[in-house]
Amino acid sequence: MRFADRIALVTGGASGIGAATCRRLAAEGARVAVTDLDLAGAGRVADEVDGEAYELDVRIDDSIRTAVEAAERDLGPIDVLVNNAGYDEWGWFTETDAALWDRVLSVNLRGVIAVTHSLLPGMQERRRGRIVNTASEAGRVGSSGSAVYSAAKAGVIGFTKTIAIENGRFGITCNAVAPGPIDTPLLVGAPERLGDLGKRIVEKMIGSTNLRRLGRPEEVAAAIAFLASDDASYITGQALGVSGGLARI
Numbered sequence: 308m309r310f311a312d313r314i315a316l317v318t319g320g321a322s323g324i325g326a327a328t329c330r331r332l333a334a335e336g337a338r339v340a341v342t343d344l345d346l347a348g349a350g351r352v353a354d355e356v357d358g359e360a361y362e363l364d365v366r367i368d369d370s371i372r373t374a375v376e377a378a379e380r381d382l383g384p385i386d387v388l389v390n391n392a393g394y395d396e397w398g399w400f401t402e403t404d405a406a407l408w409d410r411v412l413s414v415n416l417r418g419v420i421a422v423t424h425s426l427l428p429g430m431q432e433r434r435r436g437r438i439v440n441t442a443s444e445a446g447r448v449g450s451s452g453s454a455v456y457s458a459a460k461a462g463v464i465g466f467t468k469t470i471a472i473e474n475g476r477f478g479i480t481c482n483a484v485a486p487g488p489i490d491t492p493l494l495v496g497a498p499e500r501l502g503d504l505g506k507r508i509v510e511k512m513i514g515s516t517n518l519r520r521l522g523r524p525e526e527v528a529a530a531i532a533f534l535a536s537d538d539a540s541y542i543t544g545q546a547l548g549v550s551g552g553l554a555r556i
């Protein structure tokens with residue numbers, strides 16, 4: 308029960324890694340604010356974990372403020388923030404346009420920055436807090452068909468390191484996980500959207516892992532829970548690969 312008496316807020320909690328993280332944190336005692344664009348999906352996960360669901364679009368500052376205020380009113384001050392919401396549209400970079408760059412950066416990079424900005428002052432005041440960001444190995448080694456997403460995830464890793472530096476004196480840690488290919492709708496939907504290209508990219512990703520398989524959302528959730536727990540009390544500013552040993556895609 309590493310999270311007994313802890314309140315956690317997870318973005319993108321309706322599906323995949325976020326939903327698995329809500330389940331894991333709740334199983335270890337946390338009260339969880341399950342937040343997502345998809346309120347119905349967040350509601351289903353919240354029902355399962357005896358938490359509360361909130362509509363929170365990480366691209367929209369008003370949406371963040373409203374959801375955070377409601378969560379803190381209902382559950383109490385947030386001790387653990389998991390910035391997990393993510394989104395990608397695969398395609399060769401030369402075929403992308405500025406509208407796509409904005410869509411991908413606004414969720415994966417600006418969203419992490421904005422949600423952190425809304426919760427960090429309270430954590431500083433209370434002199435406690437754990438922040439875990441879901442980055443990606445794409446941000447460290449690149450990923451075919453995901454140039455802008457990779458840039459955003461690399462940005463998340465740089466942001467994580469700086470938040471860790473600025474907030475150590477408050478007793479707040481900030482770390483990231485860098486998943487490899489994980490069996491969630493974000494990845495398994497790609498071949499459907501991109502046909503053969505998507506299928507080839509996913510096969511190449513699996514072949515690039517030492518373990519030669521997709522990861523499960525629960526395997527990433529376990530690493531997020533570790534970094535959010537007191538077991539990781541002397542770990543900050545790190546990006547932990549949860550990727551079957553993937554080194555290059």
Ligand SMILES: NC(=O)c1ccc[n+]([C@@H]2O[C@H](COP(=O)([O-])OP(=O)(O)OC[C@H]3O[C@@H](n4cnc5c(N)ncnc54)[C@H](O)[C@@H]3O)[C@@H](O)[C@H]2O)c1
Pocket residue numbers: 318319320321322323324325342343344345348363364365366391392393394414441442443444485486487488489490491492493494524
């Ligand atoms: N699946 C993988 O292979 C993989 C690999 C590396 C990193 N990741 C990262 O893991 C995180 C979780 O992704 P997943 O694989 O579980 O995908 P997923 O599609 O199952 O879940 C993503 C969730 O984010 C939500 N979301 C999307 N845009 C949002 C927004 N603007 N505001 C709030 N919520 C929003 C979606 O509604 C969805 O519930 C993402 O940050 C993703 O980039 C995934």
